[in-house]
Amino acid sequence: MHGRIRVPTQPLGSKTMRLVLASASPARLAVLRAAGVDPVVVVSGVDEDAVAARLVDPGPAELVTALALAKAEAVVEQVAGEYPDAVVVGCDSMLVADGPEIVGKPGTPERARERWARVAGRSAQLVTGHAVVRLGGGRRTAEADGSESTTVRFGTPTDEELEAYLATGEPMVVAGGFTLDGYGGWFIEGVDGDPSSVIGISLPLTRHLLGEVGVSVTDLWRRDD
Template sequence: MLLVLASQSPARLQVLRSAGVEPSVHVSGVDEDALMATLHEDAAPETVVVALAEAKARTVAEEVAARYPDSVVVGCDSMLAHDGVLVGKPGTPEVARQRWLGMVGGTGVLLTGHSVIRVQDGALGAIASGTASTTVHFGSPSPAEIDAYVATGEPLSVAGGFTIDGKGGWFVDGVDGDPSSVIGLSLPLTRRLLIEIGVSVVDLWQAR
């Protein structure tokens, strides 16, 4: 059985590889901003990340079902809830710097939404979705350190503008919850969702 990762994130790919799974990577191309615009403005953060994850998983599952008739498609989305605001990727150095100046010495909740879809005999089957929440304790980097970190380009394309498995790890004091979720793909959550659709994670391991 093949696992198809509906994400271009190198961090998510590495989490799976380190856990014994070699996925096929297919980017969904889902317009996240357009999808979020269709959600109610008071939608809970968990609703937002799950809706995005499901859209990515379903889009890719429909695209690869014929090619991979016995597979599992995994869609993911992550956002940071900080000071009552849900934020995704900064996108620009200016936004990344402002976010870090606001996060210094504080905490945030990294919300990860996952959706898994079983493809059997080339048809979409069972689907399961859920979220994981991990509290992140930010350190107190100086403005110069923030500028240097932003200049690396790393925080621009990751949820919340930070990593714990890269240069951003120097500025995170700790996490309460699942570290793999903060990297981008929660192994415990994914395992539980796979069980819901009748798949054991050991069936996805490359070496048994």
């Protein structure tokens, strides 16, 4: 796990707070809800290409971490007034296959088909970056970011299976052109590492980053009282 920690500008208290998810991903939302957290969802609207263009020859970990931080920072500005005591979590993931090439969302059936042709029957690295920004009294008090890599072992769908998968529309809008928790799960042979990271938000990495900004994940769990 790679990361960068920024020292808080003021003492961190133990106030009740909300977790704000800077993502429209239903998979990330489902992971958090299944793990006991009901986040506020605010979409960042960050121009990912513009963020990437500001970096000089970034590696996969640097790129996904920069994108995650940009998303979290954009949402902080939107929610500081309504949620003055909160932690904002930004996320990004990309598949690394065939050497240094970084694969984001395919966008079109043609690109998704080509990418599946390259990874079928092989393994690739899914690199996930997260950033956490803590708010206290409406001000940024601390932030931390980091990344991790998980090995995904791909199966080999038949031509008919692949065309049916493409027809669902799912692979065009997810990092690497596949999912673990959706239609794509039928064609994944295994995962070496954190499965929640492959779905979209790494629970272990998020917990570590929350700890770095002085927040225990158990304080964010839903309670019936």
